[in-house]
Amino acid sequence: MAPSAIRCGTLFDGTGAAPVRDAVLVVDGGRVVAAGSAATTRIPAGAELIDLRDRFVMPGLVDAHSHISIVPGLGDQMGQLRQPPVPQALRATANLRRDLYAGTTTMRVMAEENFLDLDVREAIDAGVIPGPRLLCATRAMTASNGHGRAHASFDGVDEIRRGVRENFQRGADHVKIFATGGVASSGTTLRACVYTREEIRAAVEEAERVGKYAAAHAHGGPGLSMSVEEGVATIEHGALAADDDIALMKERGVWLVCTFAILLHPHGIEQGDGRNPAIMEKMRWARRVVDENFPRHLATGIRIALGTDSVHGQMAFEMETLVRLGVPAKDALLAATRWGAEACRVDAEIGTLTPGKCADLIAVDGDPLKDITAMRSIRLVMKNGVIQGRDEQ
Numbered sequence: 522m523a524p525s526a527i528r529c530g531t532l533f534d535g536t537g538a539a540p541v542r543d544a545v546l547v548v549d550g551g552r553v554v555a556a557g558s559a560a561t562t563r564i565p566a567g568a569e570l571i572d573l574r575d576r577f578v579m580p581g582l583v584d585a586h587s588h589i590s591i592v593p594g595l596g597d598q599m600g601q602l603r604q605p606p607v608p609q610a611l612r613a614t615a616n617l618r619r620d621l622y623a624g625t626t627t628m629r630v631m632a633e634e635n636f637l638d639l640d641v642r643e644a645i646d647a648g649v650i651p652g653p654r655l656l657c658a659t660r661a662m663t664a665s666n667g668h669g670r671a672h673a674s675f676d677g678v679d680e681i682r683r684g685v686r687e688n689f690q691r692g693a694d695h696v697k698i699f700a701t702g703g704v705a706s707s708g709t710t711l712r713a714c715v716y717t718r719e720e721i722r723a724a725v726e727e728a729e730r731v732g733k734y735a736a737a738h739a740h741g742g743p744g745l746s747m748s749v750e751e752g753v754a755t756i757e758h759g760a761l762a763a764d765d766d767i768a769l770m771k772e773r774g775v776w777l778v779c780t781f782a783i784l785l786h787p788h789g790i791e792q793g794d795g796r797n798p799a800i801m802e803k804m805r806w807a808r809r810v811v812d813e814n815f816p817r818h819l820a821t822g823i824r825i826a827l828g829t830d831s832v833h834g835q836m837a838f839e840m841e842t843l844v845r846l847g848v849p850a851k852d853a854l855l856a857a858t859r860w861g862a863e864a865c866r867v868d869a870e871i872g873t874l875t876p877g878k879c880a881d882l883i884a885v886d887g888d889p890l891k892d893i894t895a896m897r898s899i900r901l902v903m904k905n906g907v908i909q910g911r912d913e914q
């Protein structure tokens with residue numbers, strides 16, 4: 522494929538540098554080879570010219586927490602995970618198309634049954650279906666009576682060691698552990714922790730021994746603090762995190778992966794489980810606490826990334842919520858790109874538009890630094906140097 526030269530109205534490269542007006546980005550072999558001002562960046566002979574002079578160009582979005590097969594609006598998320606693989610794969614196909622065209626070029630999958638995420642990843646990589654690049658957890662580590670349990674469950678240190686090892690043998694990228702209860706299941710409470718310290722530690726050890734890491738679903742209470750103490754790299758949700766928890770996470774360099782849409786967006790839990798009083802009560806409580814505590818937590822400078830948690834195509838909502846809670850727009854853009862890549866440990870490959878990185882980028886209509894709602898208007902998505910959906914969208 523010939524190199525391409527993309528003329529950008531504004532280039533936000535994700536490094537934290539000031540955006541460049543009238544820029545050129547040169548892509549070759551699926552990678553960025555040059556980026557800078559149009560006045561000084563050389564366009565190679567024979568390059569395909571892509572005119573985005575009326576667009577704001579930035580790195581593709583990193584959705585750091587989602588599930589490919591779940592549609593929250595259908596309700597009973599655990600029930601969806603218990604279905605046979607075919608209906609799950611069909612939902613995943615529609616979900617991932619939506620995610621991709623809304624700007625998500627990388628997604629960290631935070632648990633599926635039947636190793637579904639590995640098969641779907643293969644289908645995307647083979648060009649069978651469109652979708653983001655996937656980082657896969659495969660089966661989550663959850664206790665028999667824990668949140669997030671669909672089929673698989675792992676009790677005791679030995680089962681966890683075996684489960685994690687088997688996940689990695691099959692091709693998982695990281696470990697997901699359910700350290701506390703969650704909103705979208707009845708019968709678990711948000712602060713309760715089923716796993717023991719030893720079980721959490723076993724998951725972390727098994728991951729680290731092979732150069733990977735563990736991520737913990739934790740809203741608050743001892744499950745959250747124990748997970749941080751035992752070395753997980755990311756805390757998912759953290760809706761009820763206390764000031765002490767945030768301070769400890771900051772001290773240990775643990776990422777907080779914020780998932781606002783599932784809790785706050787009308788297409789989140791509310792749409793599917795609006796008639797389940799146990800779930801709705803937890804949801805309303807969590808909403809109040811998030812609105813009250815997150816402006817303070819986010820202002821501490823804790824490292825953050827963003828995840829839609831199955832509210833597919835809604836990274837824009839995640840970013841809008843950050844801004845509403847007091848985060849500068851520039852940091853919201855970084856949380857959705859470079860910081861997400863760092864949290865998912867793929868920042869050597871993606872997250873910024875700098876020479877050597879994969880050419881994953883999006884073109885936005887408007888200036889999201891001035892009005893973050895511009896992120897709803899994605900006009901072009903490129904993954905690995907290929908414009909997505911050019912022939913079929």
Ligand SMILES: [Zn+2]
Nearest residue numbers: 586587631830
């Ligand atoms: Zn999740």
